[in-house]
Amino acid sequence: MEVLGHYNYWVFAFLLTIGLYAVIAKPNLVKKLLGLSIFQAAVFLLYISMAKVEGGTAPIIQGGAGEQVYSNPLPHVLILTAIVVGISTVALGLAIVVRIREEYGTIEEDEIQAQDRDR
Amino acid sequence: MTLAQQLPALAVAVPLITAPLAAAAMVFHRRHVAWLVAATASIASLAIAIALAAGVDPVHGVSYEVGSWPAPYGIELRVTSFSALLLMIISGASALALLAGKASLDAEVTMQRRPYFYAAWLLAVGGMSGIVVSGDAFNIFVFMEVSSLATYILIAGGRDPRALTAVFKYLIMGTLGATFYLIGVGLIYMMTGTLNFADMEARIVDVANLKPILAAVGFITIGLALKAGVFPLHVWLPNAYAWSPHVVTTFIAACSTKVSLYVLLRFDFLVFHGSLAGHDLQFSGFLMPLAVLAILVASGVAIAEGHVKRLLAYSSVAQIGYIVLGASLLTANGLTAAIVHFFNHALAKGGMFLAVACIALRARSLRLDDLAGIGRLMPWTTAALVVAALSLIGIPGTAGFISKWYLVVAALDEGATGIALVAVVLLSSLMAVAYVWRIVEAAYFRPPAGPDLAVRDAPAPMLAVLWAVALANIWFGLRPGLPLELSRAAAAALMRQIQ
Numbered sequence: 001m002e003v004l005g006h007y008n009y010w011v012f013a014f015l016l017t018i019g020l021y022a023v024i025a026k027p028n029l030v031k032k033l034l035g036l037s038i039f040q041a042a043v044f045l046l047y048i049s050m051a052k053v054e055g056g057t058a059p060i061i062q063g064g065a066g067e068q069v070y071s072n073p074l075p076h077v078l079i080l081t082a083i084v085v086g087i088s089t090v091a092l093g094l095a096i097v098v099r100i101r102e103e104y105g106t107i108e109e110d111e112i113q114a115q116d117r118d119r
Numbered sequence: 120m121t122l123a124q125q126l127p128a129l130a131v132a133v134p135l136i137t138a139p140l141a142a143a144a145m146v147f148h149r150r151h152v153a154w155l156v157a158a159t160a161s162i163a164s165l166a167i168a169i170a171l172a173a174g175v176d177p178v179h180g181v182s183y184e185v186g187s188w189p190a191p192y193g194i195e196l197r198v199t200s201f202s203a204l205l206l207m208i209i210s211g212a213s214a215l216a217l218l219a220g221k222a223s224l225d226a227e228v229t230m231q232r233r234p235y236f237y238a239a240w241l242l243a244v245g246g247m248s249g250i251v252v253s254g255d256a257f258n259i260f261v262f263m264e265v266s267s268l269a270t271y272i273l274i275a276g277g278r279d280p281r282a283l284t285a286v287f288k289y290l291i292m293g294t295l296g297a298t299f300y301l302i303g304v305g306l307i308y309m310m311t312g313t314l315n316f317a318d319m320e321a322r323i324v325d326v327a328n329l330k331p332i333l334a335a336v337g338f339i340t341i342g343l344a345l346k347a348g349v350f351p352l353h354v355w356l357p358n359a360y361a362w363s364p365h366v367v368t369t370f371i372a373a374c375s376t377k378v379s380l381y382v383l384l385r386f387d388f389l390v391f392h393g394s395l396a397g398h399d400l401q402f403s404g405f406l407m408p409l410a411v412l413a414i415l416v417a418s419g420v421a422i423a424e425g426h427v428k429r430l431l432a433y434s435s436v437a438q439i440g441y442i443v444l445g446a447s448l449l450t451a452n453g454l455t456a457a458i459v460h461f462f463n464h465a466l467a468k469g470g471m472f473l474a475v476a477c478i479a480l481r482a483r484s485l486r487l488d489d490l491a492g493i494g495r496l497m498p499w500t501t502a503a504l505v506v507a508a509l510s511l512i513g514i515p516g517t518a519g520f521i522s523k524w525y526l527v528v529a530a531l532d533e534g535a536t537g538i539a540l541v542a543v544v545l546l547s548s549l550m551a552v553a554y555v556w557r558i559v560e561a562a563y564f565r566p567p568a569g570p571d572l573a574v575r576d577a578p579a580p581m582l583a584v585l586w587a588v589a590l591a592n593i594w595f596g597l598r599p600g601l602p603l604e605l606s607r608a609a610a611a612a613l614m615r616q617i618q
Contacts, residue, residue, distance in 0.1 A: 023291060036294055043301055050309045075308070078257050082301060085264045089294050092268055096275060096287050103280035112284055 008049035015042035027109040029100065033093045040086040044079050051075035123174070127183040127196040127252050130167045130206055131262075134160055134245035142238035145231075154224070157237040158217040164210035164244060172203035172601065177608035182254070190254065191315035197254035201458060201609035204602060205251040205374075205381055208465045212373035213244045216473070219584035220366030222577075223476045227277040227364040236276045240370075242269035247378045256304045256314045259382055260297060263346070267293045270375055277364035285358035292345060292355045296379075299342025306335035316390060323394035332395065339386055340405070347379035349406070349443055350413030353436045360432035365476035368428060372435055373469035377461050380439070384446055384457075388613040399449050407447040411543050413440030418550035422557070427475055427485045430554055431468065434511065437547060438464045441526060444540065448529050454610035455603075456525035462602040463510070463518040466595065470507030470588040474500050477577035477585060487557060492567030494559075497576045501562050503589040508555040510592035513548055517596035521603065523548065 003010075015038055022035025051072040059070035097107055104112050137160035144152035175181055180199035184190065198206075217240070228236050246266025253259050271293075275286040308314055310331050311322040323332055341352075348356040356376070360368050391398045417436035424430040438460070445457030475485065477500040483489045494501040510517035523544060530540040576582060595602060 020295075023295065029287060032291060036291060039295070040298055043298055043305065046302065046305050050305065075305075081257075081261055085261065088268055089264070089290070092271060093287070093290050096271070096283055096290065099275070100280075100283045100287065103283060116281055116284060 008045065012042050012046045012049065015039075015045065029097045029107045029109065030094070032109075033090055033097070036093070037086065037090050040082070040089075044083060044086075047075040047079040047082070123170070124183070126167055126171050127181055127198045128185065130164065130171065130198075130210075130252055131196075131245055131249045133163050133167065134241045134248060138238045138241035138245065141241055142234050144237075145234040153234040153237040154217065154221055157240050158214065160241055161210055161214035161217055161244060164248065165207070165214045168203065168206035168210045171198050172200075172207055172605060175200055175203045175605075178612070180612075183252075191313050191318035194258050195254035195315055195317075196252045197316075198252050199609065199612055200605040201381065201385070201612065202251040204458065204462060204605040204609065205378065206248055207602075208377065208462055209244060209247045209251070209374045212370050212465060212469055213240070215469070215584050215588060216366050216370040216373075219473055219581045220369065220476060222581060223366045223480060224364060226480065227366075229278075232276060236273065239269040239272040239276070242266070243273060243370075243375075247374060250378050251381055254316050256307070256316065256319070256386075258314075260301050260304060263297055263300070263379075263382075266375070266378070267297065267346075270371055273367045273371070274359055274363035276367065277362075279362045281358070282362035285355075285362050289355040289359045292352075296342045296345030296352075299338045299345065300382075301342075303335040303337075303339035303342065306331045306338070310335075316385070320390045320394050323390070329395070336391055336395070336398070340383065340402075343379050343383040343386070344409075346376070347383060348376045348436060348439055349380075350409055350417060350436055350440060353413070353417070353439070356436060357429050357432040360435065361426060361428040365428075365472065365479050369469050369472040369476060372431070372472050373465040376435070376439055377442075377465070380442055380461070384454075384613065388446075388454075393615075403447040403449050406443050410440045410444035410447060411540070413437055414444065414543060414547045415550075418547045418554070421554040422550060424554075425487050427478075427487060427490065427558060428472075430487075430558070431471055431475070434551065434554065435464075435468055437551075438468065438511075441522070441544075445522075445526050445529065448533060450529050450532060451607075451610050451614050452525055452529035452532065454613055455606045456522050456529055458606035458609050459525060459599070459603055460522035462606070463522045463595065466518050466588060466592050467507050467510040470585065470592060471504060471511065473581070473585050473588060474504035474507065477581050478504075480577060480581075481575055487561045490558070490561045491565035492562070494562035496567060499582055500577050500585065503582075503585045504562075505559060506589040507592055508558070510596065512551045512555060515596075516593065518592045518599075520596055521599045 019035045019039025019042060023032050023039065026032055026035060053069055053071050056069045056071040059073040101107055104115055106112060137156055141153045141156040144156060175198055177200050180197050183196040185194040185196060243266050246262045246269060249262030250259050250266065253262060271286050271290050275282050307319060310326045311319055313319050313322055326332060345352040360372055387402050414437050417433045421430050421433035424433055442457045442460050445453045445460065478493055478497060479485055481497060482493060510519040513519040513523035527541050527544055530537040
């Protein structure tokens with residue numbers, strides 16, 4: 001039960017590993033960036049999971065609703081920032097890939113390295 | 120509140136607010152506006168940093184509540200001796216590189232890119248300043264990404280296509296490092312419910328199940344070591360330094376890896392050493408062998424390297440090793456050596472890369488073979504390069520000697536291990552002599568390749584700043600003054616959690 005109860009964290013670890021594998025093993029630069037994106041998404045899930053409070057609702061104070069249990073809003077805010085950071089990183093990465101394509105005519109890592117050696 | 124109390128916030132706000140101004144300079148269709156904005160903002164930052172460094176309380180530092188929200192709920196900025204020293208390094212490197220580097224940057228960065236380039240430069244300065252003044256772990260992550268993204272743009276801003284592949288590698292590894300750090304911070308938040316450094320240390324003591332905290336220690340240490348270029352996680356560094364615009368290399372070699380090292384030391388010494396039993400020994404047992412390997416292997420590679428900038432980049436990896444070695448001794452002297460080396464290495468390596476930027480204006484390429492006789496064509500530049508190189512080696516009377524002296528003194532307190540470490544330091548200094556000699560040999564003892572024998576030294580502004588830096592290497596070697604005082608205070612503050 002302990003293991004199943006933490007399934008969010010298993011998904012986190014699984015996504016993290018998939019992302020890291022793609023970053024390391026794929027020679028295609030766009031696939032590397034996709035791996036990086038999955039890697040970061042895993043961390044978003046970690047933060048969102050820890051914010052969950054059992055039986056908690058959205059943290060909005062309503063007049064007359066009485067005592068309520070709320071989810072922790074802080075990790076949501078943090079991860080909103082981290083998502084923006086992730087988008088900027090992938091966007092910049094893709095821009096660099098476009099420039100690499102213009103200069104080298106390819107986005108495969110091994111072919112780029114072969115050209116760099118000849119320079 | 121008086122202006123003096125606002126200084127910690129201004130250290131971050133000035134470069135961040137002026138960055139869009141530099142980008143807006145594109146509407147003026149004038150060539151110099153963006154550069155002027157960036158240089159002025161950097162000088163203003165330097166003035167703020169010096170004012171903070173002169174006025175900082177060595178024990179408690181200066182605390183600033185952003186938006187008047189009290190810590191630990193609000194974000195706290197905390198300027199300590201350590202962060203004041205780093206602020207001086209960051210803004211000083213930025214101001215000097217910009218003042219000197221206009222001619223070099225004009226040659227390397229195309230006209231329409233310049234406003235954005237200088238905006239990215241200011242964002243990098245603002246991000247790094249933010250990292251060193253912030254007292255909030257998540258805030259540091261955001262500033263880390265601001266400065267990293269801006270640094271990637273700077274590195275890819277020149278003409279060399281090899282910079283693009285280098286920066287892609289740096290982007291991938293830098294993001295992995297920052298995300299590892301984010302995981303670590305998340306795990307700590309999960310167990311303690313706080314992001315404030317001071318609060319974190321007090322609350323980890325009460326945590327019943329330490330496993331997530333130990334995992335966090337691993338994630339944070341590895342992530343930051345990756346960003347700091349600690350051997351063997353340095354593979355992104357040599358190419359990123361080598362193919363970026365020369366003035367950018369001067370700037371980032373002086374400060375970017377050191378900022379990550381600062382966060383690493385701050386986390387390990389202020390948060391973990393006091394709250395986790397035995398963490399100090401694990402820290403030292405893990406990092407000391409890596410530091411020794413960094414010093415020996417990277418110096419060895421530098422001796423064999425044929426391109427001046429890659430040679431100096433590998434030398435930087437070795438110098439990061441010195442800093443980590445000093446910290447892993449876990450004594451006040453060791454930490455003083457590590458922290459004063461932040462400053463001294465920035466002076467020496469920044470000076471050398473600036474000289475290389477001057478040489479690049481005249482030489483065909485920066486391969487050692489193409490530098491034959493450059494000492495006769497550019498006598499002033501090459502002489503300044505040699506002065507900075509002597510400081511890098513650690514000749515008595517130069518800034519580099521101060522940090523090596525403290526490192527050796529600290530190592531000698533360690534008994535048998537200490538003797539071995541002193542041997543490593545001496546051996547690596549000899550290796551530094553060897554790789555510096557290869558530059559000197561090419562510059563002075565080989566005849567110039569081409570028929571063009573006219574003396575064509577670097578432009579006057581570059582030479583003036585270059586010599587100011589070279590003489591500063593000697594000045595701070597004879598009178599270590601403020602940097603050493605700040606380092607001592609910083610080391611004492613970090614050591615408070617041990618024993």
